Amino acid sequence: MTTTLVLFFIVIFLFIIFRKEKFVTNNVLLGMAILPAVFISLNEYILKGVFYSSITGEDVSFAQRYSKNFIYMFCFLVLPSILFFTKFKYQQFFNIILISILISIGFNTYTNVYLDFDRDKLAQALSPVILYDYGLIALSLLLMSYGFFLKGIKGYIFTFIAIINILLIVLHGSRGAWLGIPVAFLMVFIFYWHNNIKKIITFVLLPIILMICIFMLLPNSPIQKRLVAFNEDKEKILETGNYNSSVGGRVLMWENALQEFKNAPFTGIGTTKLYQSNCIVYKQECLAHAHSVYLQTLAAHGLLGLSAILFIFFAPIIFFIQEIRNKKNRKIYFLSTSGVIFISYIMICSLTDLYFMIKGTTMLYYLVVFTLISLILKEGSNDNKIIS
Incomplete structure (x- = not known):
């Protein structure tokens, strides 16, 4: 796939050169x-x-x-x-994103239900699930922006589709993917409030209501589980100094990265050496990178x-x-x-x-x-x- 893409762009580049195009x-x-x-x-x-x-x-x-x-x-x-x-044109670009999000909604609805909203099963099926979640939420935010740009019912539909997909991805329980959502929503408000106040009120209240329903009514809520797990990890670190957890492993990797930076601040120690260093620091699991x-x-x-x-x-x-x-x-x-x-x-x-x-x-x-x-x-x- 990558080789094909590279060859395609090389052919296009040569075409531009020989045709003397700009x-x-x-x-x-x-x-x-x-x-x-x-x-x-x-x-x-x-x-x-x-x-x-x-x-x-x-x-x-x-x-x-x-x-x-x-x-x-x-x-x-x-x-x-x-x-x-x-x-x-930009319409074609955002229509491609729309198709991708519609496919995502169907696929993630099926996957979430089929795997019983189980974080471990989802992580195994969609590995690396956190990068998968980052990408789809980012695309959904683009579609949301397009919805606020469009006027009339079409804009409402596109924005609704984007928010539904974001909520489905949030149910995967990738806490890192949650971090940027409030900031992105705030930016949407800042950029579009002057002529989309009704739409903003509608789509600020909608995800809040849906999140409350999911949190309270879903018996196997991954959101609740991941929040509980975060608090447990935090207590382990603060009370017993136990770093054998998702949060603890990240803290160790961050500390180790800062320490290794001192050994070669200008050019770095290299990805291989950092990988090896991480394996020594976090003995429970060999973490490839600093997260x-x-x-x-x-x-x-x-x-x-x-x-x-x-x-x-x-x-x-x-x-x-x-x-x-x-x-x-x-x-x-x-x-x-x-x-x-x-x-x-x-x-x-x-x-x-x-x-x-x-x-x-x-x-x-x-x-x-x-x-x-x-x-x-x-x-x-x-x-x-x-x-x-």
Whole structure:
């Protein structure tokens, strides 16, 4: 699948070159493609030797898989050109998201009921379930933003569909996926309250009422179970110093990442060594990563790697905020606010897990951000920022 995608984008790039078409990009997109590839992937390749290592093992294998993710993202540099040379519009992009969410609702309704809302069974069936949940909630937030942008009954329907899917994903019990939801909802309120107050009141009360019903009436409520488990983990740590739990393991990994950062603050100790260090610190289970994008990158790839991660988050957010000021163009305002909401949710979720651990979630992030920026550029407000 990945090889096919890479070959496809290479063919498109060659087509652009030989047809002498305009290569469309901007500094944000270039930075998002180049900085992580250099400061994380090439860091592993040149300084840590992970790609040509003769040593076999899950630690080296994990490092190779993780580091390659950002190399593949170079392919998305041709996406703006593809969108410029076609009739692709934002309606088509969000209709694709709508179809995905409808499929998600059907699949997750069946899965939740079939597995009796059991967190352990869900985690096994949807592994890695927390990244699965991050991705689907992030897409649902995009659809919610689209619902607030649309006028009339269609906007209400789209927003309702998004909220139902978010609630179904919340029932998986991934606590890290819950963290960014209140912030995302607050952003929706800030961006759209001035002309959507009825819709906001409706869809603020709806999830609250549904959550209360789920919490109180569902006999096997995963939400209640996960909250109880969190309190038990916290008590173990504070009262007995027992870190043998989900929360305790994360605390140990965070402390270990900060300690390892001191050994190589500029370039990091590498993904393999951090993996091995985690296994020594947390003897109950060999945890592959630090369960935080920021601390994982800081320890494994140092300040250089962290600067790349911060760039792929904050550079597009700054771009979108600058475009939000252009309220005269309602489409650009909507696309920009959607981008801010999407990235902000992923940033918060990245506090407690490694969002970029697998290709799927990494590609989703790049696909959404590159598409939103490309559609804004296509609207023509940023002609002066296009590099050809």
